[in-house]
Amino acid sequence: MKQLSGKGVSDGVAVGPLYFYRRGNGEIERREVADTAAENARFETARQTAIEQLGALYEKALAEVGEESAMLFEAHQMMLEDLDYVESIQGMIEGGLNAEAAVSDTAAMFADMFAAMDDAYIQARAADVRDISTRVIGILSGAVAGGVDSDVPVILAADDLAPSETVQLDKSKILGFVTRGGSGNSHTAILARTMGIPAICGVGNVLTENYEGQLAMIDGQTGEVVFDADEPTRERLLKKQAKERALKDMLEKLRGQPNVTLDGRNVMVYCNIGNPGDLDAVLQNGGGGIGLFRSEFLYLQGSDYLTEDEQFEAYKTVAERMGGKRVIIRTLDIGADKQADYFNLAHEENPAMGLRAIRICLTRPEVFRTQLRALYRASAYGKIAIMFPMITSVWEVQEIKRICSNIRSELANEGVPMADYVELGIMIETPAAVMMSDQLAKEVDFFSVGTNDLTQYTLAVDRQGQNLDKFFDAHHLAVLRMIKMAADNAHAAGIWIGICGELGADAELTETFLSMGIDELSVSPSAVLPLRNTIRSIDTSTCSDRLLRDL
Amino acid sequence: MYTFEYTITDPIGIHARPAGKLAKEAAKHTSKVWICKGDKRAEARRLISIMSLGVKTGETVRVEVEGADESEAGAQIEAFFQSNL
Numbered sequence: 001m002k003q004l005s006g007k008g009v010s011d012g013v014a015v016g017p018l019y020f021y022r023r024g025n026g027e028i029e030r031r032e033v034a035d036t037a038a039e040n041a042r043f044e045t046a047r048q049t050a051i052e053q054l055g056a057l058y059e060k061a062l063a064e065v066g067e068e069s070a071m072l073f074e075a076h077q078m079m080l081e082d083l084d085y086v087e088s089i090q091g092m093i094e095g096g097l098n099a100e101a102a103v104s105d106t107a108a109m110f111a112d113m114f115a116a117m118d119d120a121y122i123q124a125r126a127a128d129v130r131d132i133s134t135r136v137i138g139i140l141s142g143a144v145a146g147g148v149d150s151d152v153p154v155i156l157a158a159d160d161l162a163p164s165e166t167v168q169l170d171k172s173k174i175l176g177f178v179t180r181g182g183s184g185n186s187h188t189a190i191l192a193r194t195m196g197i198p199a200i201c202g203v204g205n206v207l208t209e210n211y212e213g214q215l216a217m218i219d220g221q222t223g224e225v226v227f228d229a230d231e232p233t234r235e236r237l238l239k240k241q242a243k244e245r246a247l248k249d250m251l252e253k254l255r256g257q258p259n260v261t262l263d264g265r266n267v268m269v270y271c272n273i274g275n276p277g278d279l280d281a282v283l284q285n286g287g288g289g290i291g292l293f294r295s296e297f298l299y300l301q302g303s304d305y306l307t308e309d310e311q312f313e314a315y316k317t318v319a320e321r322m323g324g325k326r327v328i329i330r331t332l333d334i335g336a337d338k339q340a341d342y343f344n345l346a347h348e349e350n351p352a353m354g355l356r357a358i359r360i361c362l363t364r365p366e367v368f369r370t371q372l373r374a375l376y377r378a379s380a381y382g383k384i385a386i387m388f389p390m391i392t393s394v395w396e397v398q399e400i401k402r403i404c405s406n407i408r409s410e411l412a413n414e415g416v417p418m419a420d421y422v423e424l425g426i427m428i429e430t431p432a433a434v435m436m437s438d439q440l441a442k443e444v445d446f447f448s449v450g451t452n453d454l455t456q457y458t459l460a461v462d463r464q465g466q467n468l469d470k471f472f473d474a475h476h477l478a479v480l481r482m483i484k485m486a487a488d489n490a491h492a493a494g495i496w497i498g499i500c501g502e503l504g505a506d507a508e509l510t511e512t513f514l515s516m517g518i519d520e521l522s523v524s525p526s527a528v529l530p531l532r533n534t535i536r537s538i539d540t541s542t543c544s545d546r547l548l549r550d551l
Numbered sequence: 552m553y554t555f556e557y558t559i560t561d562p563i564g565i566h567a568r569p570a571g572k573l574a575k576e577a578a579k580h581t582s583k584v585w586i587c588k589g590d591k592r593a594e595a596r597r598l599i600s601i602m603s604l605g606v607k608t609g610e611t612v613r614v615e616v617e618g619a620d621e622s623e624a625g626a627q628i629e630a631f632f633q634s635n636l
Contacts, residue, residue: 078568083596083598084597119564122602122603125567302562
């Protein structure tokens, strides 16, 4: 048995022959040319072809893996148009070098320059320069793109795969990836996670081509790469694989299925996200909408206030990519455990009960105004709903509605397009909001329960306090009664209610929530299919009475 | 010559896409546009040159615009920095 190890970057066990990625024959033709004008024209044609190919790849990537990954091809097109790059190649060709060698030498020069810089982002661009150059050389030398020429599915080995290579791969032929270099953020790792197949990177040069064709077993969770496995190892990995498959198959069958209980009740299963980058996972897992977009994460990433345009772009992206499905964006929920230096919030003895969330917005109208303008502008591009955190009083909601209506008229006067109606909702996360939920329900379109804060405030237990774990009980009857009361009041007023806190994904409570009539559960993208599975096994007509007895 | 200083707010600095957009923007004018960081200079029409300055978020660059349309070009380039970088 021969064992190598790397960093597991995408979970799963795969068994299959190891196959090294083919990049043409790897040899760069090098010769002198006499007609340099003709050679330069040949380069120019190849460069234009490469730009066109990248345009097509952009479209393909956009459809398959999302905008984040696709944008890279746009950057590649720009690099191919870079004057330094093009002039360097043209200069070498004029000096009598053939186009393939000129592109290869120029690529090496720029890649070395990037790799030598002390900035991880720029260093990573070395791979991009090599990638665009490999493409141009491939076109010049007539090599076929593709990389996997095998009849049986394989575990693909490579130094690292360039983004354009990962998009072009025939994915039906790949069981997993093993790379010598790369990291958890490399394109290979991202692709593997998107495809849901195992990947291990950073195995190093011990992964030699001598292993080509040998049967390999890889575990993307532990980073193991095993050849010629002994019996116990083989059995262990196969068992693990079978278990994963059974779970995956079960969940896979639920993809595209409705979230409906045995007694025919439909439940909305939405996702919680922090930034537009999380959308790929939402769409892949079949999230029915966004139940909570934590807008404060946008604020926490920067070192200064976000401009209206920056926020607008982020909200618009999410609204557009969700294509008409509801996207609930929660306004700034900062303070307490989430601090940003540039807000210069005064130190508070008890920040959880201090100036936070909606209280900041109602104290600093300019911050609130910027965000609301961005939200209403983005509402023209999808189905945006706005949700306000930390509500305790009816007057707060009335004040917010007045501000919203002013902003709407202001934007209308400026001729800015907006959705005809934008739903407004509030978080139910304070006992006061629960106790006032009958009146609050008449003011808004929906409620969403934030279970972490509701638990902390109901039980008077600091959620970050030490030695308090046994007192912080989100299943406490007091918390469940709070949720039930808010749900009853919501339904009496004809509005819907969801849960966007961690409890939403808690399978032990799903039955209870559905019995209360909770209409929506918003969970992390990876929890959508398991939750759907739970919902589909519940019959609320038989369990309600028992579960609601104490509530 | 039209000059201005600008502090980059984009979290990953002047990365490939904005640098590409900047190159296109700079190419619209007859004036030459230079981005200076410390003693390093890059012509704004050149994407790889700009990237090799390695400008990170929070760093301040000096932008010099020189040529026939410098005041108009300079103002447009300045606006570009404010909304993209």
